[in-house]
Amino acid sequence: xxxxxxRLGRAFVGVALLAGATTAAAPVADAxxxxxxxxxxxPVSVRAVTGSDHTLTTNTKIYTQAGSAQAKAVGDYLAGIxxxxxxFPLPVSDAPSGTPADGISLLLSGAxxxxxxxxxxxxxxxxxxxxxxxxxxxLFGGVQTLRQLLPGKIESPTVQQxxxxxxxxxxxxxxxxxxxxxxxxxxxxxxxxxxxKRYIDQLAQYKxxxxxxxxxxxxxxxxxIDSWPRLTTYGGSTQVGGGAGGYYTKAQYTEIVNYAxxxxxxxxxxxxxxxxxxxxxxxxxxxxxxxxxxxxxxDTAVGYSSLCISKEITxxxxxxxxxxxxxxxxxPYFHLGGxxxxxxxxxxxxxxMNRVLPMVATAGKQVVGWHEIxxxxxxxxxxxxxxxxxxxxxxxxxxxxxxxKVILSPANKAYLDMKYNSSTPIGLSWAGYIEVQDAYNWxxxxxxxxVPESAVRGVESPLWTETVVTPANIDYLAFPRLxxxxxxxxxxxxxxxxxxxRVRLGxxxxxxxxxxxxxxxSSQVPWETGSGNPGTCSLPAWDRASVYxxxxxxxxxxxxxxxxxxxxxEEPGAGGQWGVWRDNGTC
Numbered sequence: 001x002x003x004x005x006x007r008l009g010r011a012f013v014g015v016a017l018l019a020g021a022t023t024a025a026a027p028v029a030d031a032x033x034x035x036x037x038x039x040x041x042x043p044v045s046v047r048a049v050t051g052s053d054h055t056l057t058t059n060t061k062i063y064t065q066a067g068s069a070q071a072k073a074v075g076d077y078l079a080g081i082x083x084x085x086x087x088f089p090l091p092v093s094d095a096p097s098g099t100p101a102d103g104i105s106l107l108l109s110g111a112x113x114x115x116x117x118x119x120x121x122x123x124x125x126x127x128x129x130x131x132x133x134x135x136x137x138x139l140f141g142g143v144q145t146l147r148q149l150l151p152g153k154i155e156s157p158t159v160q161q162x163x164x165x166x167x168x169x170x171x172x173x174x175x176x177x178x179x180x181x182x183x184x185x186x187x188x189x190x191x192x193x194x195x196x197k198r199y200i201d202q203l204a205q206y207k208x209x210x211x212x213x214x215x216x217x218x219x220x221x222x223x224x225i226d227s228w229p230r231l232t233t234y235g236g237s238t239q240v241g242g243g244a245g246g247y248y249t250k251a252q253y254t255e256i257v258n259y260a261x262x263x264x265x266x267x268x269x270x271x272x273x274x275x276x277x278x279x280x281x282x283x284x285x286x287x288x289x290x291x292x293x294x295x296x297x298x299d300t301a302v303g304y305s306s307l308c309i310s311k312e313i314t315x316x317x318x319x320x321x322x323x324x325x326x327x328x329x330x331x332p333y334f335h336l337g338g339x340x341x342x343x344x345x346x347x348x349x350x351x352x353m354n355r356v357l358p359m360v361a362t363a364g365k366q367v368v369g370w371h372e373i374x375x376x377x378x379x380x381x382x383x384x385x386x387x388x389x390x391x392x393x394x395x396x397x398x399x400x401x402x403x404x405k406v407i408l409s410p411a412n413k414a415y416l417d418m419k420y421n422s423s424t425p426i427g428l429s430w431a432g433y434i435e436v437q438d439a440y441n442w443x444x445x446x447x448x449x450x451v452p453e454s455a456v457r458g459v460e461s462p463l464w465t466e467t468v469v470t471p472a473n474i475d476y477l478a479f480p481r482l483x484x485x486x487x488x489x490x491x492x493x494x495x496x497x498x499x500x501x502r503v504r505l506g507x508x509x510x511x512x513x514x515x516x517x518x519x520x521x522s523s524q525v526p527w528e529t530g531s532g533n534p535g536t537c538s539l540p541a542w543d544r545a546s547v548y549x550x551x552x553x554x555x556x557x558x559x560x561x562x563x564x565x566x567x568x569x570e571e572p573g574a575g576g577q578w579g580v581w582r583d584n585g586t587c
Contacts, residue, residue, distance in 0.1 A: 026521035038507035052168025063095035070136030074150025119174025178490035179458025181210035187217035218278035273336025303342035326363035339370035
């Protein structure tokens with residue numbers, strides 16, 4: 001399960017703890033950040049146009065590219081969000097010819113050529129807002145930025161009081177990497193369709209365009225396979241901790257795939273093999289070398305299971321699974337897992353992969369696998385996914401030398417199931433603690449030795465679910481770190497700056513509150529409350545250049561702070577539980 005949990009023994013997986021606990025009071029922003037300085041991911045170019053603010057009214061209309069059903073669908077999506085919070089009718093109709101003179105227009109013509117197939121340009125004036133792209137996917141990405149130009153309460157499911165003002169601006173934007181992904185493990189704890197759809201909506205608003213679903217592991221099999229029905233009826237009947245488990249019927253899986261597609265997100269199914277297969281081995285005795293089915297497992301150990309490499313029935317089974325899942329999945333990728341196969345010798349591993357890799361190609365898909373898959377001879381179209389905690393990998397560099405590109409998911413930077421700190425109530429810590437700054441401060445284009453940026457397909461944020469039971473648990477571990485990873489995947493490296501990012505991230509809080517998203521209130525981020533200035537401190541403001549000794553008091557981000565020992569340059573609230581500053585609450 002890509003976590004080296006064999007070192008850990010059993011992980012705590014009992015009743016989910018309250019997700020809102022933190023180790024220190026979260027700092028509060030002094031005032032609301034201007035919308036053009038609060039966009040996540042930060043665009044390539046933003047230019048404010050003073051005196052050109054555009055206000056939505058009850059008469060506002062949404063126009064979409066005439067004759068384009070996909071552009072119309074993006075317009076309907078935008079109208080659905082804005083109608084709920086504004087109460088305005090916001091009719092959607094074909095755009096007239098020429099430059100629109102009013103309303104919000106979503107057009108597939110006239111875009112700067114630099115936007116490519118995922119970017120957009122947005123121009124807002126007092127008369128109109130015009131969003132241009134070359135594809136509907138680009139329009140959809142631009143809509144996510146447009147949402148962030150309005151107050152956070154635009155995300156509310158109930159009617160709110162305006163005004164609804166979009167600042168005058170010219171924005172040009174396109175992604176650094178074409179692949180920006182998130183992985184949700186539904187094998188350790190099963191998560192129903194509604195929860196997955198909710199996560200898809202959260203991913204979409206930060207321009208994530210791939211959802212990797214981890215559908216099978218030792219603790220559960222979660223996708224219906226007609227030719228091997230006991231995989232779900234028996235292998236899917238439990239989960240970590242011994243709960244009821246569950247699985248997706250083919251119709252339910254298709255529902256997830258189609259919903260993701262409506263948000264321009266590609267679903268990538270993972271069936272892990274030859275290890276992480278105890279649920280399958282328990283379901284069918286003939287898949288075991290000794291023809292004896294092991295019991296179902298609900299613990300979190302890893303590395304003990306393996307399909308029987310020498311039996312032909314194994315390859316019949318694998319081919320059936322790949323064929324049936326691929327037929328349900330219109331995207332180009334199939335993920336074979338391939339990690340932590342300690343119960344399989346290297347020779348057997350290569351034998352297995354040499355048989356299985358062509359099956360994926362026959363099913364019309366390109367192979368993705370955790371980086372250990374690089375032990376086999378991969379085609380250039382295959383994508384190893386790096387999950388290690390070092391900055392080098394022989395398997396990856398060998399694959400890159402053969403023409404492959406890599407997805408980066410270093411566990412000590414990108415794993416959303418790692419705890420924020422020692423007091424985090426859920427999550428694991430085998431790869432270390434990952435606070436928001438840790439999640440943000442690494443460069444995917446220069447992370448692995450021997451892997452240039454040109455060989456990086458993109459970034460993915462895995463969320464393993466040994467301790468993740470509810471949608472609130474997902475919220476707490478994914479936010480605010482997922483938007484940090486989204487910015488690494490989308491924004492140019494030249495814009496990378498922790499101090500400006502943390503302010504933009506803090507400005508997302510009113511939006512998340514309106515959406516009912518139960519995020520972790522990191523003490524590293526100045527969170528906006530949506531209620532204006534939290535108060536003015538009479539204490540002197542913290543100064544980065546000043547030297548402070550123990551007992552010194554300052555004000556910062558609307559809070560009072562006391563130094564616990566000598567410090568210079570360490571910002572109050574940025575050091576989490578180990579910071580020099582003690583938070584004495586709001587002013």
